[in-house]
Structure formats: structure tokens, C-alpha cells
Amino acid sequence: MGVYLKGFLIACRGIPATVAVSLIAIVIGAAFGLLLALCSQTKSKVLQVLSKVYIDIVRGTPMLVQALIMAYGIPWLLQSWGVGFKWDNFGGMVVPAVIVCGFNSAAYMSEVIRSGIQAIDKGQMEAARSLGMSHGMAMRLVIIPQAVRIILPAFANEFVTLIKETSVLGYVGVVEILRRGQLWNSSSFETFPAYIGVALAYMILTIPLSKAINGYERKMARKESAA
């Protein structure tokens, strides 16, 4: 039994890295996702097309491939152009990892945010405008607060997804949960306990979060039906 506990504890040492990358990524994802969502709704055709192309590219390729391009492909390209670029000089391999996760999640978040904003009755915007508020004020004070309530569960689900997806970052040099387990496995050869430990470490993050989301959704549903 001790070997299983050891596997679990070793995997747990990767939790700070996994959580940190996921947290920074979700913040980038939400901010850039909001920008993409607003771009897709502007009158500017150029911005609409740009945001659409971006989303198609990100959704159409695996995150591991994006991470490999960002972590190794881009330095290779820059070096072939004679630019001595190394991620280690810019904060280490965790930087491209966070960038890829963040911008990847932005593509998903933008869809979620867009549908959240669209779910708000257009009368809300019109009433705000007719009271003399600018478009920006109406968005900030009336539309986005209502949209946030709608998208909060999807937002938290995206965070759970991100936590799991960061497991590919071991391949680009980030020592997160899975990588911890792999390293231990290759020195101790305790293969089954190592990977079971990894699975448990992910579960103690994701399951409580998922439960909390369900609870929130039930509470919202009760509020709606009481209204």
C-alpha cells in the first residue's frame, strides 16, 4: 500500500505547476476570449473574419501539436533566421506552455462568452441605450453582469478541462502532475502505482470543482423556477 501512497504523493508535487498553469491560462483565456467574442460581434468584417479564422485554427488542431510548435518549432524557426531565441531566456518552458493553454482556451471561451451575451434579450441593451447610456456602459453595467451568471458554469467546466489538458505539457518540459509520475516511474519502475497516483492527483482537483459547478447550476435553476 505504501508504494501507492508514495506514487500519489509524488504526483501531488506536480499540483502547484498544473494549477498555476491552468489558472494563468484561464485568465488569459477569459480576457482574450472576451476580446474574440466582442470582435466576432463588431460591424467590422475584418475583425469578424480574423476571430473566426483564429478559432477554426485552434479548434482544428490538437493542443499538443500547438504546444510543440510554440515550444520547439518557433525557436527553431527564429534560430534558422539567425535570431538566437531560447525560451529559457524568457522565463523557461512554462512560458510557451501557458501561452498555448491560454490562447487555446480563449477559442473555446469566446464561443461560450458570445452565446452568453447573445442569450441576453436585446431589449436590455435597447433600454439602456434609450436611457442615454453608451454601448460600452450598457455592456459593462447591464449585459455582461447578466451574461456572467449564464456562462459561469461553462467557464468553470472549461477550467476543469484545462486542468486535464495541461497533462500534455509534460512533452514540452513542464514538470506537472503527469510528468512527476512519469519521472518517478522511470526511476522506480513502479508503473501501476505511478499512474494510479497521477490519476488520483487529477481527481482531487477536478471532482470537487465539478461538484461545485453542479451545485451552482442547481441553485440557479431553483432561483429561475421560483422567479
Added chain:
Amino acid sequence: MLNENKEVMLEVKNIFKNFGDLEVLKGVSTEVDKGEVISIIGASGSGKSTLLRCMNLLEEPTFGEVWIEGKLMTPVDPYLHYDVIKASNTYKKLIAGGMDELDAIMKIKQEDLLQEKSGKEGSEYKSLMDKIYKENHIDTNLGRRKMSMVFQQFNLFNNLTVLENIMLAPVETAKYNKVKDLNGEKAKIREQAFTLLKRIGLEDKADVYPSKLSGGQKQRIAIVRSLAMNPDVMLFDEPTSALDPEMIGEVLDLMKELAQAGMTMVIVTHEMGFAKEVSDRVLFVDEGYIKEEGTPEEVFDHPKDPRLQDFLSKVL
């Protein structure tokens, strides 16, 4: 109704509005004087809402002008100013190509050649337009604060309580105007909000969310929310059409009170009895035009236009 002292609050000139290929308004002009109550009637889909929404620029007219208290709300038309046309790069190119001055101006006007949006007309053009704009034009948001709109679907802000709904726009306006004593101003706005709520007998609902209110209560609150902006003109788009019959009375009573207090009002309505009772003037909108207008007696009792006669025979 010749009145020497009349003061024009709102004027629309030659409003055209297309949605794609659909021509909804085909040249509508009218003015609204201070204290006047105007009802707009017409069949469903005839463009009454569109006209009302053009008045406060919730819809931008395809063509035409909207004036609020002597200030232009719609974009300034460069084709009305020869010196603006002459300052444009398009004009300069035509002249450089050997064209006569007047011919060049006429060509530009007739063929709508100014490429204003792309910024291709150069800085001289832009600074002239900016100057004209500053002199005549009012910020749309500012113009909208002078008139407020009451909607069929109430459109109370769902994320805010009744009191917050009423206070939001006045407080934001105070912030925007960088009022010095903001807290004092907020207290005043709050007091006014309570006075308004008392007036409609709903002060006990101040901290309630809209979802807990009846339709009639929502609409009366929407009306006092508009009043809190101290508007000069109030626009109503079928304010009672979404209400259960037993709640129509309370909303119409509040509107009558406003009319008696001298509020300038433009009301799209299907409540013909109400329109007859409160209006100074009634407009019949049909096929994209104001087909007939006049006093309630003229319009309801002696309609001249056959389409109006037909419409009235169906609704009365």
C-alpha cells in the same frame, strides 16, 4: 392649432428606413411641440415602432434627419455643404482631371461619390465636417437623455433591483458629468427615486428584483425609470400590449397623469379610446407614410383616407 409660443421639441424630416430590400418608411416628416401628446396608430407591421425607434436613433434612419430641441441627432450630410464637397479629395481629382467646378460638384452629389467612411477624402474635408458637426450636432447619447422610451416588453434590467433600475442611468450620468459631490448627488437621486415609487404606490418594492413583479408593476416602474432621467419627451411603444387586461388600466392612468402634467409624449398604441381621450394629435401610419393626421375628432370621427376608414372599422 396655431400657437405663437410653440416650442418644437422633436422633429423628424423625410425619414426613410429600409431593412434590406424592405422599405418600411418612405419619407415621414413631423414635429412634436412642447407639451403635445401625439398618438401613432396603424396596422401591425406598418412601421409605427420603426418610426418611434428612429426618433431616438435606436434605429438609424436610412435617410433623413432627426432634430431634438434644435440639435441634429442624425449624421451631418456632407452633400448639403458645397465647401465640404470642394474640400474633398474626390473633388480635387475631378478638377485636376479638367472638370468644371459646378459639374464636379453636381457629379459628386448625384453619384454619391464621397468616400467619407474610408477616410479617403483627406484632412481638409475632415476638419470642415468636424466643424459643422460640432456646431449643429448633438451626441446621440446626450440626445437620448432628453427623451426616454417605454417598451412593450418593459425591459427592466434583470440584474438590478427596482431601486437600482431607477437609479442606474441618473447615477451614471452624474458620474459621466463628473459631478463634484457624487455622494450627495446619489442621495438626491435616491430620494427622487423613492418619490417616484411612492407616486405609483410601489415604494415597498424598492429592493425587489423585476422577476417578482406583475406586468403592470413592471411597466409602471419602467415609466418612472424613464421619468428619473427628467426627459423632455417620452416615447411609448405599445406600453400596454403585453399586459393582462386587468393591468392595462393602471398603466394608462399613469400615462394620463403625465399627459395632464404637461409631459410631451409620443405614443404608439392600439388603445383607441385612450388615444382619443389624451391626444392632441393623431398620426395614421400606413404603407410607409403618415397617411392622415389631425385632432382625435378629425381622425376618429371624420376619417378621410379610405385605408384609415378601413383600419378604424376593424379596430373600433
